[in-house]
Amino acid sequence: MTELLTSAQMRAIEQTAFDLGAATGAELMERAGQGVVEAILASFPDLEHGSRRAVILCGPGNNGGDGFVVARLLKERGWTAECFLYGEADRLPPDARANFERWSVLGPTTDFNDWRFALRYGVGSNGAEAPTLVIDALFGTGLVRPLADDLDRALRELDAAFPKGTAKRVAVDAPSGLCMDSGRPLVPGAKVELPLKQDMTVSFHRLKLGHVLSEGPESCGAVRVADIGLDQAALRAARSELRETLGAAVTRAIPRAYELRKGGEDAPGVHKYDYGHALVVSGGPGHTGAARLAARGALRIGAGLVTVAAPGSAMTECASHLTAIMLARCNGASDLGAILGDERLNALCLGPGLGVGSATRDMVMTALGSRRCCVLDADALTSFAGSAPSLFAHLHSRVILTPHTGEFARLFPDIWAKLTDPATRGPAYSKVDATQEAAARAGCIVLLKGPDTVIAEPGGRTVISAASYDRAAPWLATAGAGDVLSGMITGLLARGVWPVTAAEIATWLHVEAARRFGPGLIAADLPDLLPAVFREIGV
Ligand SMILES: NC(=O)C1=CN([C@@H]2O[C@H](COP(=O)(O)OP(=O)(O)OC[C@H]3O[C@@H](n4cnc5c(N)ncnc54)[C@H](OP(=O)(O)O)[C@@H]3O)[C@@H](O)[C@H]2O)[C@@H](O)CC1
Numbered sequence: 001m002t003e004l005l006t007s008a009q010m011r012a013i014e015q016t017a018f019d020l021g022a023a024t025g026a027e028l029m030e031r032a033g034q035g036v037v038e039a040i041l042a043s044f045p046d047l048e049h050g051s052r053r054a055v056i057l058c059g060p061g062n063n064g065g066d067g068f069v070v071a072r073l074l075k076e077r078g079w080t081a082e083c084f085l086y087g088e089a090d091r092l093p094p095d096a097r098a099n100f101e102r103w104s105v106l107g108p109t110t111d112f113n114d115w116r117f118a119l120r121y122g123v124g125s126n127g128a129e130a131p132t133l134v135i136d137a138l139f140g141t142g143l144v145r146p147l148a149d150d151l152d153r154a155l156r157e158l159d160a161a162f163p164k165g166t167a168k169r170v171a172v173d174a175p176s177g178l179c180m181d182s183g184r185p186l187v188p189g190a191k192v193e194l195p196l197k198q199d200m201t202v203s204f205h206r207l208k209l210g211h212v213l214s215e216g217p218e219s220c221g222a223v224r225v226a227d228i229g230l231d232q233a234a235l236r237a238a239r240s241e242l243r244e245t246l247g248a249a250v251t252r253a254i255p256r257a258y259e260l261r262k263g264g265e266d267a268p269g270v271h272k273y274d275y276g277h278a279l280v281v282s283g284g285p286g287h288t289g290a291a292r293l294a295a296r297g298a299l300r301i302g303a304g305l306v307t308v309a310a311p312g313s314a315m316t317e318c319a320s321h322l323t324a325i326m327l328a329r330c331n332g333a334s335d336l337g338a339i340l341g342d343e344r345l346n347a348l349c350l351g352p353g354l355g356v357g358s359a360t361r362d363m364v365m366t367a368l369g370s371r372r373c374c375v376l377d378a379d380a381l382t383s384f385a386g387s388a389p390s391l392f393a394h395l396h397s398r399v400i401l402t403p404h405t406g407e408f409a410r411l412f413p414d415i416w417a418k419l420t421d422p423a424t425r426g427p428a429y430s431k432v433d434a435t436q437e438a439a440a441r442a443g444c445i446v447l448l449k450g451p452d453t454v455i456a457e458p459g460g461r462t463v464i465s466a467a468s469y470d471r472a473a474p475w476l477a478t479a480g481a482g483d484v485l486s487g488m489i490t491g492l493l494a495r496g497v498w499p500v501t502a503a504e505i506a507t508w509l510h511v512e513a514a515r516r517f518g519p520g521l522i523a524a525d526l527p528d529l530l531p532a533v534f535r536e537i538g539v
Pocket residue numbers: 014024025028029030032059060061062063064065066093138139140141142143144145146147148172173204228
């Protein structure tokens with residue numbers, strides 16, 4: 001279950017199930033509501049021992065329908081529940097309407113117009129006790145434009161009336177206002193935060209892109225995925241259109257122990273050259289640390305040999321720090337060309353600490369001209385700010401660009417603007433869209449860093465390596481962590497791992513290593529945490 005779906009892919013799965021008679025909308029809605037209630041009771045068992053009062057905010061579509069199911073199921077368990085409807089009951093889609101009717105036999109539904117008044121005086125028409133549970137069933141995959149001003153304001157009032165911690169907040173499928181394809185808020189004006197952040201979000205069948213991208217994790221709280229009985233493999237097998245639609249699905253990064261092993265039954269007599277020789281190009285004196293971090297990452301991840309190529313003036317500095325890593329003199333592009341005469345150097349890393357300017361540009365061109373696997377990071381990217389097309393003209397499919405957001409903005413300013421201008425309609429332009437567009441333009445793999453790292457190859461695979469929820473690793477925001485990542489990718493390239501897979505595995509391991517260490521992590525710790533991670537995943 002590594003796919004992350006778009007709203008359109010989820011709809012295609014549901015529609016295929018309907019077409020094939022594998023499920024009805026009513027059945028899916030009932031299972032969705034059940035899934036939400038089960039997740040709430042499993043995650044917050046204390047709620048059952050409190051006053052058991054729920055407020056359910058229902059929207060005009062099927063997300064609202066799920067809300068009415070939740071209200072009914074809670075009521076049947078003895079809860080006090082009140083629904084608030086944003087929209088008109090007569091215009092609800094059929095399944096939602098049916099569940100509104102079923103709920104209406106059991107309890108009240110207040111019109112949204114009374115809602116803001118009610119909030120000010122305590123939710124509940126007769127000033128009853130505050131709720132212990134607030135369910136957001138306003139919008140899910142059908143959100144197509146920003147929340148209206150009045151709704152946004154009402155949700156912010158609700159946020160203030162019942163601050164986080166006083167009542168559990170649970171979103172059905174998505175926190176309302178969150179674009180499920182991008183994780184970007186669709187809210188009025190230039191606001192960047194959702195009006196109501198959640199303690200938990202319960203989605204259905206699979207996580208969607210918006211749960212892991214951008215503001216998704218912070219807005220959702222925890223995420224749970226409820227099984228609503230859709231057999232994706234069977235549906236795919238039955239429908240070629242669905243196979244095609246899902247063929248482009250984004251996947252989550254996963255570790256692949258077999259790519260990391262050395263030796264084994266098939267290769268008893270292994271030699272260091274069987275695992276390649278990585279070359280990391282260093283900056284001058286006082287600027288060699290970044291390349292040394294990258295080199296250590298390359299060696300720890302299992303490259304057979306690693307060499308740092310440093311200017312003559314920095315040889316002593318490097319030599320005093322390096323032992324298992326070799327050293328070569330490299331005073332510029334012409335020296336680099338000579339070094340690359342050794343065909344065994346099969347993976348290159350340029351950028352960390354290299355310096356911004358023409359000398360770096362020349363070395364990048366030499367590296368690209370050698371047609372080796374190559375990671376370009378940091379200064380190797382910034383050196384082409386304002387002249388990106390001259391870089392793109394020389395890139396090829398075995399190159400990986402690893403920008404952080406600032407470097408990405410310098411190379412792809414127009415794409416960055418699309419990603420950061422306030423979103424005005426859904427699905428909003430996402431980090432996945434941006435990385436795919438950048439990869440297509442550059443003609444190589446692009447890895448756009450962040451807690452939601454996206455890796456895209458031109459016209460090919462897209463992978464997200466998310467450091468969020470139970471894999472959150474905030475300690476990775478530390479100087480030099482990116483240099484280590486570049487080196488780790490380079491090391492895997494040297495080992496012959498397919499480039500996009502190398503980027504995927506390295507980003508996964510990078511997060512995992514950080515999680516092993518926890519608070520206090522510095523970049524220099526990262527390479528040395530790899531052996532413990534390897535043991536754990538059975539390398
Ligand atoms: N399909 C299934 O079988 C199952 C679906 N399930 C559930 O259904 C959810 C998807 O349902 P959905 O497609 O009805 O979309 P939903 O998110 O409820 O909202 C759409 C409505 O909102 C409106 N609208 C949009 N933006 C707006 C805005 N800013 N401000 C105001 N209105 C706005 C839009 O109308 P419009 O005005 O654009 O015509 C439309 O009326 C999904 O997330 C899951 O929870 C589960 O039960 C499993 C089975």
